[in-house]
Every structure is written in structure tokens, then in C-alpha cells.
Amino acid sequence: MSALVRRAGAELVGTAFLVMAVVGSGVMASRLSPNDAGLALLENSIATGAALVALIVALQPVSASFNPVVTIVERLLGVIDTRSAAALIAAQFAGGLLGTVVANLMFGLDAVTISAHERTGPGLWLGEVVATVGLLLVVFGTVRSGRADRVAFAVGGYIAAAYWFTSSTSFANPAVTIARTITDTFAGIAPASAPGFILAQLLGGALGLLLVRFLYPTVVSAASAAEKEVIS
Template sequence: MSLLARRAIAELAGTAFLVIAVVGSGIMASRLSPNDTGLALLENSLATGAALVALIVALQPVSASFNPVVTLVEKMLGLVDWRTAGALILAQFVGGLAGTVVANAMFGLDAVALSSHARTGSGLWLGEIVATVGLLLVVFGTVRSGRADRVAFAVGGYIAAAYWFTSSTSFANPAVTLARTVTNTFAGIAPASAPAFMLAQLIGGALGFILIRLLYPAGITASTPEKEVIS
């Protein structure tokens, strides 16, 4: 099997399990704490952060981006070519949707159910920009510092925290955003709300890329494709 095929499979599986963690823990949290939204969010954020750490550690030797914005920034930094970026991004979107279907099915819900949870407004869009810029700084800053083996813990901790300090609860990922439109549960987002979230994430990606180039003018490199660590 080619390296690109292996990387695409890793991205598909990793994004699927990430979304299963997000959606599944959201469903479980809403059932265990139906009258306490704050506690449900805490449960959801801790499960998501822990799952991210585990998934990145496990899949990092092959590919562990799980996020189209991160992959696009990798391309802009010259870490991957367009063919690789396209394959990985497609795998991330497919994996995300598959993860939602599995999470819904595990909890006895319709495999696909469009969310009615409207998330809109300038404050939430700004929250997505902030969340995405911060994620990119954490990822690429950790790699640039020579501590790529700590990316998993940095990203998991950041996302768990960003659930709380951003108004949008930090989606920061177009593939995950799209996937969350097909679950009418605690973690869902209405399809009509998703495009603005995804646009905000892309804006955050562009701003994050500019900031990374300013902070790290010497560039960020990966010694070999197998060692490329971005999530």
C-alpha cells in the first residue's frame, strides 16, 4: 500500500473517531446531565480532549491532522503537495460524516438526522476565528519548538480549554463542522449555520498562517513524510 493511501486511511479513521468522541460524548452527557448544560459541556470537552490526545499519539507516525484547515496550512508551508492535501482533506470529510453516523447509531438514534441547533451571530463567528488561530499556533508552534512528540497533549489540552473560552465552543474544523450537521443532538449544528462557521474557520486559518510565518520565519519542516506531525 502506498504512503498516500496509508495517510488517507489514517486521516479517515482518526477524524471518524474524533467525531464519534465529540458526538457520542455529547449524547451521553445530555442523557446523564439533562438539567445541567454546564456539566454536560464539561463532560463533552473532557472526552473530546482526551480522545484527541489518544488518537494523535496512535496515528502520528502515519498522519494525524484530522482537520482540513491544518492540512491547507501544511500545504501553504510546503509540507505537502496539492495531491496529498486533496486526498487527506477528502478523507477527513468522509471520516467525519462516517463518525457521526456511527455515534448516532450507537445511541439508538437515526443514523442521519439534520440538526435543529442554530448557532449564528458575529460573536460565534469571531469565536471560530479565534479558536482556529489558536489551534494553528499550538500545533505549528509546538512542532517548530522541536517538541513534536508533545503535539498530542498540547492539542488535546487546547481543545478541551477552548470549549470553554470561545463563544462557539471551538469547532475549529470544517470536516467536524459538516459532520455535526447530521446529528440532532447536544453537539449538533444546524445545516444553515455551518457555512458561516466554516468560512470563519478558513479566515482563522489564513490569519493563523500569517502569524506562523511572522513568528517562525525560518520555516517549519518535517524530517520525513512518516514523521510529519500536525493535528
């Protein structure tokens, strides 16, 4: 089995479980706390952040981006080649859709239920730009400063927090956005609202790339980073 097939498989499985965490915890939260949207969001954000930590720790040795924007930025930074990026992105979209279908079925819903939850407007789009810029800063800032072993905790913590400090509740992921159009639940987004979110995420990706290149022009190895910490 080729390395690319294994990496694509990891992206498919990881993105599927990520979306299961997002959608499934959203359904569970809305059922357990039907009259308290704030508590439901807290439950949803904790489950998503914790799942991200676990999934990245488990799959990082193979591949653990779970996000087309992250993969595109990896390609633009020269971390992966175009063929690999295309395969990983396709796997992420497929995994996201699979994850939603499984989550819907786990909770006794139809496999596909088109969301009626409209999420649109300049404030929400700005929220997605901010969420995506921050995510890229956390991912690549951690990795490029020689602390790749901590990226799981950084990303999980950031996403759990960004659910709360961004107006959009931090989708920050085109594959997850598309996946959430086929569940008419707490975590859903209407198909008509998805393009605006995805465009905002791509803009956030471009701005995040510029920021990463500015702040981290070179990649620090884990060994040299440890040495610097000892010296300082």
C-alpha cells in the same frame, strides 16, 4: 500499499473517531446531565480533549491532522504537496460523516438526523476565528519549534480549554462542522449555520498562517531544540 493511501486511511479513521468522541460524548452528557448544560459541556470537552491526545499519539507516525484547515496550512507551508492535501482533506470529510453516523447508531438514534441547533451571529463567528487561530498556533508552534512529540498533549489540552473560552465552543474544523450537521443532538449544528462557521474557520486559518510564519520563520529540528535546551 502506497504511503498516501495509508495517510488518507489514518486521516479517515482518526477524524471518524474524533467525531465519535465529540458527538457520542455529547449524547452521553446530555443523557447523564439533562438539567445541567454546564456539566454536560464539561463532560463533552474532557472526552474530546482526551480522545484527541490518544488519537494523535497513535496516528501521528502515519498522519494525524484530522482537520482540513490544518492540512491546507501544511500545503501552504510546503509540508505536503497538492495531491496529498486533496486526498487527506477528502478523507477527513468522509471520516467525519462516518463518525457521526456511527455515533448516532451507537446511541439508538437514526443514522442521519439533521440538526436543528442554530449557531449563528458575529460573536460565534468571531469565536471560531479565535479558536482556529489558536489551534494553528498550538499545532505549528509546537511542531516548528522542534517539539512534535508533544503536539498531541498541546492540541488535546487546547481544544478542551477552547470549548470553554470561545463563544462557539471551538469547532475549529470544517470537516467536523459538516459532520455535526447530521446529528440532532447536543453537539449538532444546523446546516444553515455551517457556512458561517466554515468561513470563520478559513479566515482563522489565514490569520493563523500569517502568525505562524511571523513567529516561526524557520523549522527547528528536535535535535537542535534539545541542544538549545541543554546549552541554556
